[in-house]
Amino acid sequence: MILEEILKNRAGFEEKIRKLIGRPVLLIELDMFALPCGCSGITANMRGLEFDDLEVFEQQILPLVKEMAENLGVKPTVTFARLVPGSSIVASLNWRTLCPRCYPEFARGAGKMPRPDLYMLVFERRK
């Protein structure tokens, strides 16, 4: 059942992003992951998506990333894009439920880019 959901969501997300930016981008692999530190979440490896697309269409992309998380039952602390270092290429979109150890790395600072290769879309800051 979960695999069918992943297949359906991979295709659905890809279609919506294509319609939004007017280019046949490819969601080449959609993964759910668990890390040894305790973080977990979803990774969407993208081909053909650029940093400019995120900046220009961020408000339209945000509901789509939220919908993806809900559909796959993930409650991410942070949703971010990872860029190929030094370039405008978006390598992946990531939904991550942060463990207590990793949370401070993302929480330090208030900017959109806590690291030069990461662009924050959503961050649920603890109170």
Added chain:
Amino acid sequence: MKLFVPSPGHIDSLKELLTQKEKIYSIFMAGSPDYIGTGRSNLASPQLEDIKEQTEFAHKNGVKMELVLNSSCMGGRQLTPEGYRTNHWYVEKLVDIGIDSIVVADPYLVETISRDFDVDVVVSVLAFVDSPQKAEFFEDLGAKSIVIDSNVNRHFDVLHAIRDSVDCELKLLVNEGCLYRCPFRYAHFNFFSHAFGPEPRPNVLDDYYYLKCLELRIENPELIIKSPWIRPEDIKLYRDITDVYKIGGRTHFVDWILNCVNAYYNESYDGNLMDILDCPKDLKDLYNIPNRSLDGILEKQWTNCKKVCNKCGYCRTLTKKVTQVYSNGGTEHQMCLPWDTIAVKT
């Protein structure tokens, strides 16, 4: 026709490939990355005993064995006394094993191997032989065979000029889907040469050149149409240049390689052109370009193409006509849509 066919590099692959040995003239595969390395990505690291076993198996089946040592950058190590001794030792072992030919990209290795060993030296496509002058140069160094730079696969005047200039064997790499006159070509192959060569190897998370290449072609699939691949049906137009063809794809499954072997052996393929192109393998799940929709195009248009794209527009129009995009891939609603119904910018 002589078909040179890639092997991922282990004996199990070779055994599967040689179930169709009657279609294969020679297998080629990379050697150990610990010596000269190769200019492309690689799945195996066969040691000398593995190479020996595979060479004997190929020979027993009447198929030749070619080793690819075509690193485009060795950081100067090959010119040091230690580097020379190590490479020389390695080539000597390969020759003792009975390897039929060795592919190299560095002119220094072309000269030294052809001078010192009784083995056929093949000039790699990564030596970028794209003119009669370069071909003559490598033949004079001792090359027995030259894989012509695929960038000139559709420059028939250049191909004929090279044919007329040298006596050695010429090979054409038929299914490389790289960008025409790719601006990443040198940097990318140099990167591979270090990543798949001796230590220290760079620990790179993202291959910028590959991802950028895909990005460009997702934005504009005309770049796929302009890539200098040769369709199986169009082999016949190259017969007066050579009858030796190399199929790229040593990082693929054997099933994929044999599909290519059959396509080129039969000079016919009914399916998506993307299925038989080596390089942009990620894009086979994005684009469907029916191979048959390109029947006659090489003869009619590309044999005389001047490569002044902004004044022509033929490939642009052709791309819109033949390129389809997979939509809802991996679900029951999967379908193919014309590319220009999805793209708003070109």
